[in-house]
Amino acid sequence: MFKKFQRWKKDQSDAVRNLSEKKRELLKSEIPGHVAIIMDGNGRWAQKRALPRIMGHHEGMKVVRHITKTANELGIKVLTLYAFSTENWKRPKPEVEFLMKLPVEFLGTFLPELIEENVQVRIMGDTTALPPHTLKAVNQAIDDTKHNTGLILNFALNYGSRYEMMEAMKAMMKDHQEGRIKEPLSEELFSTYLMSGGLPDPDLLIRTSGELRVSNFMLWQLAYTEFWFTDVLWPDFTDALFVQAVEDYQNRGRRFGGV
Numbered sequence: 001m002f003k004k005f006q007r008w009k010k011d012q013s014d015a016v017r018n019l020s021e022k023k024r025e026l027l028k029s030e031i032p033g034h035v036a037i038i039m040d041g042n043g044r045w046a047q048k049r050a051l052p053r054i055m056g057h058h059e060g061m062k063v064v065r066h067i068t069k070t071a072n073e074l075g076i077k078v079l080t081l082y083a084f085s086t087e088n089w090k091r092p093k094p095e096v097e098f099l100m101k102l103p104v105e106f107l108g109t110f111l112p113e114l115i116e117e118n119v120q121v122r123i124m125g126d127t128t129a130l131p132p133h134t135l136k137a138v139n140q141a142i143d144d145t146k147h148n149t150g151l152i153l154n155f156a157l158n159y160g161s162r163y164e165m166m167e168a169m170k171a172m173m174k175d176h177q178e179g180r181i182k183e184p185l186s187e188e189l190f191s192t193y194l195m196s197g198g199l200p201d202p203d204l205l206i207r208t209s210g211e212l213r214v215s216n217f218m219l220w221q222l223a224y225t226e227f228w229f230t231d232v233l234w235p236d237f238t239d240a241l242f243v244q245a246v247e248d249y250q251n252r253g254r255r256f257g258g259v
Contacts, residue, residue: 041209041233086160
């Protein structure tokens with residue numbers, strides 16, 4: 001038994017060492033400035049283990065912490081996480097209520113760590129429908145990290161891309177009609193009206209759980225984003241897989257319509 005434990009310990013040490021070496025290698029090439037993740041598969045992860053779906057969401061929250069830390073280590077500028085969509089309100093009420101408590105628990109637990117690591121918290125989505133306790137926790141995190149200059153941890157919370165584009169279009173048309181826009185209408189101008197205004201478009205999109213769709217997520221911003229899919233469910237997503245996604249990104253040729 002002791003020998004088995006020693007072998008397991010050695011394997012763990014080797015894995016950590018290999019991952020550290022891979023991270024150092026990644027830093028020799030271009031790192032994606034903005035990585036977006038559709039964190040899918042929490043419910044299925046729980047169901048496979050005969051657990052309530054909310055347990056999958058809770059496990060998924062722990063993964064957010066690790067991936068945020070790794071993204072920061074790699075020098076990624078923006079990490080956008082699809083936390084709750086405008087369509088997720090259709091889920092059972094107890095599950096929705098639990099999901100609305102997760103930001104409170106996550107930020108309440110890890111906010112000191114985020115502050116220490118110079119991470120800035122942001123949110124994009126329709127905040128008017130969020131429960132007061134959720135909004136309070138998010139606003140507290142935003143305020144406490146607003147002067148941080150490292151990784152921007154951008155939560156897409158009660159977010160839907162079609163809603164975002166419609167609201168942006170209405171706001172831009174209103175400003176145009178009332179004479180506040182003095183420049184020609186353009187893609188660049190429209191982008192400033194989006195909820196992601198001020199952030200670069202994602203360079204890399206990661207989606208877990210084997211689904212091959214974008215699910216109403218950043219439809220405008222993903223025009224030239226590299227997609228990376230995995231069958232792994234979000235609670236099982238590891239730092240090593242995140243590093244692999246970035247490595248695969250570095251091995252692709254981005255031509256943006258050119259040759």
